[in-house]
Amino acid sequence: MNNLSYIGVDVSKAHLDVAAELTVERQSNHPAAIAAWLKKLPPDCHLVVEATGGYERPLVRACHRAGRPISVLNPARVRHFARARGNLAKTDALDAVVLHPAHQRLGACRVASGAPVLRV
Numbered sequence: 001m002n003n004l005s006y007i008g009v010d011v012s013k014a015h016l017d018v019a020a021e022l023t024v025e026r027q028s029n030h031p032a033a034i035a036a037w038l039k040k041l042p043p044d045c046h047l048v049v050e051a052t053g054g055y056e057r058p059l060v061r062a063c064h065r066a067g068r069p070i071s072v073l074n075p076a077r078v079r080h081f082a083r084a085r086g087n088l089a090k091t092d093a094l095d096a097v098v099l100h101p102a103h104q105r106l107g108a109c110r111v112a113s114g115a116p117v118l119r120v
């Protein structure tokens with residue numbers, strides 16, 4: 001049984017749009033702010049992000065340092081998944097919301113600590 005709760009995170013240069021349950025909030029994409037935010041999360045959270053050309057790396061590194069699971073998905077596959085569900089609009093908040101079901105359906109694997117972030 002999987003008791004993890006999944007949190008979708010849309011990453012941009014300046015901020016993270018975080019979707020948990022039915023809410024979306026914005027966090028800073030600065031290493032110190034990310035570390036403080038990760039400490040506030042429940043221990044059974046698994047973060048799901050899209051590869052964004054490197055903007056996701058501070059979050060991935062912070063998750064590894066904190067021992068928190070994270071998966072990095074191919075953004076094209078996530079976009080196709082969203083379209084197939086009828087989500088035609090594209091905003092940072094909507095991207096964050098669709099990451100959790102995309103992770104479940106696309107079967108992305110967790111990025112191992114210390115492993116390079118691979119783009120598929």
